[in-house]
Amino acid sequence: MTITSGPVTEVAAAELQRLLDAQRAAQAADPIPDAATRRDRIDRLVAAVLEHSQELAGALEADFGSRPTTTSMEIDILGALQSIAFTREHFEEWMQPTEVPGGLGGVIPTTVQHRPKGVVGVIGPWNFPIVLVFAPAVEALAAGNRVMIKFSDMAPRTGEVFARAVASRMRPEEVVVVGGGLQTATAFSDLRFDHIFFTGSPKVGRLVAAAAGKNLVPVTLELGGKNPAIVAPDADIAGAALRIAGGRMLNNGQVCLSPDYAFVPEASKDAFIDAYKQAILTFFPTFIDNPDVVSIVNDANYARVTGLIDDAKAQGATEIVIVPDEEKDRLPAPDSRRLPPTLLVDVPTDAKVHDEEIFGPVLVLHTYANVDDAIGYAAAGEHPLSSYWYGGDTDDFRRFVLNTTSGAVSRNDFALAYSNDEAPFGGAGMSGSGAYHGKAGFDTFSHHRPIAQSDLPDALIPNLVPPITAERVAGVEAMAVGATAAAVARIKAREG
Known part of the structure; x- marks a missing residue:
């Protein structure tokens, strides 16, 4: 048709x-x-x-x-x-x-x-x-x-x-x-x-x-937002890379829930890169003519994402394009808006790719010596729509949940919270409001709408309008004194 x-x-x-x-x-x-x-x-x-x-x-x-x-x-x-x-x-x-x-x-x-x-x-x-x-x-x-x-x-x-x-x-x-x-x-x-x-x-x-x-x-x-994916010290690196790659490449990265950047332990950097490349090539053994590939939606967005890559490279980042070797000189392809899967490694802090949602097949890779540094980085940014943790249900994970804010958190897979209709779905701060x-x-x-009814023989409202009698004054003063004493007593009880 x-x-x-x-x-x-x-x-x-x-x-x-x-x-x-x-x-x-x-x-x-x-x-x-x-x-x-x-x-x-x-x-x-x-x-x-x-x-x-x-x-x-x-x-x-x-x-x-x-x-x-x-x-x-x-x-x-x-x-x-x-x-x-x-x-x-x-x-x-x-x-x-x-x-x-x-x-x-x-x-x-x-x-x-x-x-x-x-x-x-x-x-x-x-x-x-x-x-x-x-x-x-x-x-x-x-x-x-x-x-x-x-x-x-x-x-x-x-x-x-x-x-x-x-x-x-x-x-x-x-x-x-x-x-x-x-x-x-x-x-x-x-x-x-x-x-x-x-x-x-x-x-x-x-x-x-x-x-x-x-x-x-x-x-x-x-x-949307800059969704983080933290690969914990105890994580299965290959399994995490596979799942992060899947989340990044759904709809060729044009998903508000996709991870924008990942943190991996310093010692696991090369293993993660190798596993991520293997996962991408499993999804897309070819790219340039593969009918399973989703194009970037229009020329403006194609130019925007390629601009983010070019800016990062100009500032010293390493670009890893993940397609078969024989296709690397044919991609990216502006005419078909086929932007290939890309890893950006060692990206300087001033690069524009840190400032806006990528919405394309690009993942920024960071490393950490201490997982708290990764948690702190995620906590310091604008609240994302989704946060990802790859690893066990450990004290590290619970510290991540405690110290970061996002619309949702998913552990060990992509968009788990989105798929549960028993749970509300929505953002926080820059990633949205409401659910x-x-x-x-x-x-x-x-x-x-509350609907309140009264069949009491006496109305309540006359007790709140003039005349203000001495009895009312005394009653209000006594209530204030009693409430204050109770509040202070609760504080003292907690202080021991």
Whole structure:
């Protein structure tokens, strides 16, 4: 199938507002959809994507230039199904009001209602453009919302197919997909949604958060970062190298969870390099014409990543390109945007590769004499989306978990925390805010409203307004004295 795409067509701000108004009006007519309605919407959205799966995979290959259909099916199309099944199984339970202990010593019965926020805007990235809008959209539907999706303009063919697929099963007042470029994205971010969910870079995330802030729209930011991989003194070097290489080379490194740099013991440097090279060549025995290779998505990103390599080399770093010898003079290949697997060793501290997420098939390798130096390095940087530890569940590992902050930690494999729908997934600081997956996603897209009731014969509020009697003054003073004494006593008790 040949898929063509012309220039990106912007969507006018007035049209975006019309779509939002239509969804808001539909939500007002059914503000808390029942479980059957929510399940029907989820099932229709899933069917829409699956019925167009082959066309979507073809569009993804056209947008990237080279991307195996199997990769697109495994991750972008089928990759969300397990999480969706989990949400579909449990959301009715999550919908139910939650009883909490009564207020004022139990005399005010209180329940928490989990109601939809209303209309959710989902802004997706280009690296996995389907699954990273598909999965949050399902969780928003499970919470009872309507959804508007802004598809990445860097995958325009896929966006066209995805919009058509969604429209084949979903009414626009339920879920609607828009394309467009920067102009559309800016207008989309300016809309007064009830929640915005953004996946992408910290640079763009700042802009989305600033635009949403003008309207006081809550935002979930799923970003990235400089993800560390520390190979512990007790680690199996070959096993760690294999797993780090796999995490680095998934989607040719264009993954927000990929390790950006690795620390290995000084004595294991050469062994790690040899094992890493062997792992890469096992994955890609050839590269230049290998149909399993994913291209860098566009010329701008190709130039950005090659620029990081060139800057590091200019400052004295050693570049190790890991392809068969007969291909080394043919790579990198700008015309096909085939950037080969690369190790950067002995990289100076001022190199630009330390300052931004690589998002390509490049790993920076550091060594350490003391593992605490590696832990300290990871702790000193901006908080990454994921941190990796290769080695045993030792005191070193527990010190690493204690002293570093990241969205998640995985030990001895890639993205383990991401795959567990019982756990929230999200970043920290520069790698994001908020979380989704399973109940965390349901909670993100819900407003948790306490409903407190009183059947007491006497009202409470008169006790807080004038006249302020002598008895009230004495009561407040006595309460303050008693509370202060209790706080000081607790401190003294701990001090012995």
